[in-house]
Each structure stands twice: as C-alpha cells, then as structure tokens.
Amino acid sequence: MSAQLTSLGHAAGADGSDASDTMSSFARNVSAMLERTEYRRCDKGEDLEDIYRLRYKSYRSNDMVPDNENHTIHDELDEVPNVFRFGVYIDQELVSTLRIHHVTVATPKSPSTKAFGDIVLPMLAEGKSSICPSRFASDPEWSRVYPQIPYLTLRLAGMACFHFNAPYCLSTIREDHAGFYKRIYYSEKISEARAYPGVFNKVVLYRADVNAIRERSLSRFPFFRSTPMEQRMLFDTPHLGELAPLTILPTAKYFREAA
16 A cells, blocks of 8 residues: 555655645645545544544554554544544545634634633633644554645635634644644644643644635635535535535645636
C-alpha cells in the first residue's frame, strides 16, 4: 500500500516540491485532491466506529494519548446535541476526520468551553456564537503522502462558520500546532496553556474572526469556497421521513468554473 500511496502522491503534486512553488500552484494541488474527496457525516454504525479508531491510530502515532484496549477515542462531547462528526474520504478511503460543535448560549458544550469556560462563556452571553473544530485526526500513512489532507479536512470548519453565521472559530489545540492555525485562519491566541483530560500535552485557545478574514482566506485558498447547498447537506437535520445524504461532494469547483 505504501508504494501505491507514494505513486498517487506524486501524481497529486505532493512530491516534495521546493519552496519556489507559488501558493497558486499549491491551491491547484489541493483543488485537484478535492475532486477526489467526499465528506460523510457519521452519526452511527460502522462509520462512527471507523472515525473513533482513526482518532486512536493518529493520536497514538504522535504519542498524544495513552494506550487503551478498545483502540478507539471518543468522549462525552461526541454525544451532545450540537455535535457534528465527519469522515473525509479520498477515492473511497477514509483518510481523516473532524468533529465540529456549534457553540451558542443554548448549546454551549464543546472542548473550548470545557477547557476555557471562563473565556468562552462570557462571549456566548454577549451573543457571539462560535464554531469549535476538534478531534482532527488523519491516517499517518496517507498524511505522509498527501500534505493537502489538513486543508481538505478543516475546510469543514469554514463551511460551518458560514452556514451558522458564526462570528468566531475557536480552536483548542496544542501550542506546537498553533502555527498552522495562525497561517491559515489568522487565529490569535486568547489563553494561557492548560491541561485537558485524556491528553498528554497542554492546550491553548486560538480564535479566528470569521468576518475579518473571510474574503482574504477565500482569495488565498479558493478551495475553501462552498455553495449553500453543500453546507445544508453537511449541517442541516433532514426533515421527518427524509434520509440524510450518504456522502457529500465538495462544490468549490463550481466557483472556478464560473470565474
């Protein structure tokens, strides 16, 4: 499988290109991968177990969590009403996962309020809702070949911000992961480091101002664009008698075709 992934990675433009590559070239590579990507909202059954196992595989490979006999990672925040759990698939293979909470004064449960309630709850009381992405995990073998995976995955967080009209995106992350969020989301650190249950490393809270960065981010990373229909398919609850879509195809390409 490693040889197959390496070959596919070269074809996708993930072959160690030098620093002279432009961002537009990088954006084209991510957009090409997006054409082979599907999103799946995982609410029950084998899909849900698969993403719990992927979390464990990813976190253990980075020595982030202790060993457990079930080889899965999940917690009480996976069961709250305002949670969305997604699998990201490339060529029908699960490569990454992301959990998202829509955090409001009525539905405050999230990693950000769990670790930084003294900071987040006053924001909610002022009517400033947020999207809280967490439990990002990617398959270690696929990630070595596809550096595009974090962008394909965290695209979900941006869509959630737009769909729910949330002014902030809050990221509870390890300090050594902060560089990515500062570069991509122009996030700012708004807390000191604190312990988080079940994680070896301390975490910090970063905040992105969605309205302030929206146009700049979409211009720099056009693959973050999406249609309202894609957003509804990802985040809306089906009406009574309707079935949720099995997979959702990204729609960023329609903006390129219209340009």
